[in-house]
Amino acid sequence: MPIDAAKAVAAEPRTGQIAWNSKDVQLYHLGIGAGIPATDPDELRYTLESRLHVLPSFATVAGSGSPGVISGLSMPGIEVDLAKVLHGGQHLQVHRPIPATGTATATGRIAAVYDKGKAAVLVMRTEVADAEGPLWTNDAQIFVRGEGGWGGDRGPSGRLDPPSGAPDRVVERAVREDQALLYRLSGDWNPLHADPEFAKVAGFERPILHGLCTYGITLKAVVDTLLGGDVTRVRSYATRFAGVVYPGETLRVRMWHTPESTRVAVSAVERGDAPVLADTVVEHT
Numbered sequence: 001m002p003i004d005a006a007k008a009v010a011a012e013p014r015t016g017q018i019a020w021n022s023k024d025v026q027l028y029h030l031g032i033g034a035g036i037p038a039t040d041p042d043e044l045r046y047t048l049e050s051r052l053h054v055l056p057s058f059a060t061v062a063g064s065g066s067p068g069v070i071s072g073l074s075m076p077g078i079e080v081d082l083a084k085v086l087h088g089g090q091h092l093q094v095h096r097p098i099p100a101t102g103t104a105t106a107t108g109r110i111a112a113v114y115d116k117g118k119a120a121v122l123v124m125r126t127e128v129a130d131a132e133g134p135l136w137t138n139d140a141q142i143f144v145r146g147e148g149g150w151g152g153d154r155g156p157s158g159r160l161d162p163p164s165g166a167p168d169r170v171v172e173r174a175v176r177e178d179q180a181l182l183y184r185l186s187g188d189w190n191p192l193h194a195d196p197e198f199a200k201v202a203g204f205e206r207p208i209l210h211g212l213c214t215y216g217i218t219l220k221a222v223v224d225t226l227l228g229g230d231v232t233r234v235r236s237y238a239t240r241f242a243g244v245v246y247p248g249e250t251l252r253v254r255m256w257h258t259p260e261s262t263r264v265a266v267s268a269v270e271r272g273d274a275p276v277l278a279d280t281v282v283e284h285t
Contacts (some may be wrong), residue, residue, distance in 0.1 A: 003147050004155050005113035007077030013109040018063025021101045022049045028058050031183035032216035042229055054098040057216040058233045059136040064187030072124040075110055080144045087211050089141035092240040095134040096152050104130040114155030120147035158240055160279045163263045167254040173217055177248045183213040209245040214276055222282050235283040242278040247278050259280045
């Protein structure tokens with residue numbers, strides 16, 4: 001079996017230095033659709049350096065996501081075919097507001113390996129801290145098809161009961177035709193999101209949007225709609241990637257709001273509300 005769960009979890013963490021500046025933050029915000037309308041004061045806090053606030057999901061690309069998922073897939077005990085790898089979910093814990101410019105130490109490790117029968121799930125944890133202390137913790141859930149079945153711990157299901165009642169708010173967000181081309185400049189160069197021929201080989205009719213781009217678009221919608229545009233109110237953000245988005249489509253974002261958290265479901269309008277993000281929770285103040 002290419003995955004040795006015990007060896008992977010016991011492996012020494014990998015540590016690297018990351019750095020980012022206001023230009024990186026602005027590029028990320030533009031990549032998730034900020035800046036429309038360009039002169040709207042609510043959008044300028046994402047695009048103008050003199051007013052810049054950092055949306056917490058920027059943590060998924062800061063320093064190009066170093067040490068990163070690809071680095072994690074080369075950890076001891078793991079030898080997998082990248083064609084069998086799927087990004088299944090993401091969980092972000094924010095320890096304090098992210099500065100617009102910073103340097104930090106990112107420490108990555110395999111936090112857990114679960115046996116789902118037909119697939120293995122790797123929980124790849126990246127902890128980031130600067131001179132003042134912890135900044136954020138990112139957990140990426142990576143499915144590796146065909147690598148389960150060794151009798152290991154199945155782990156938590158991650159599935160939540162559906163929200164009850166009608167959503168408190170529903171908004172729609174248009175995805176630009178060039179959204180993936182812009183988003184990939186923040187560090188995810190996978191040709192699946194740009195090259196039509198590569199996308200066809202991977203089984204898609206055309207290039208798809210990065211899941212983490214949809215992740216960022218959704219968090220911005222929640223912050224702007226329910227949290228008064230205050231990015232510092234976000235404490236954590238978790239989702240399960242339930243389907244793909246094609247550039248040019250429209251996202252429908254449904255929100256069920258409480259004072260402490262917001263449940264979210266995201267679908268693609270043009271494909272009959274096909275699910276895109278599920279089991280999504282934003283915890284906030």
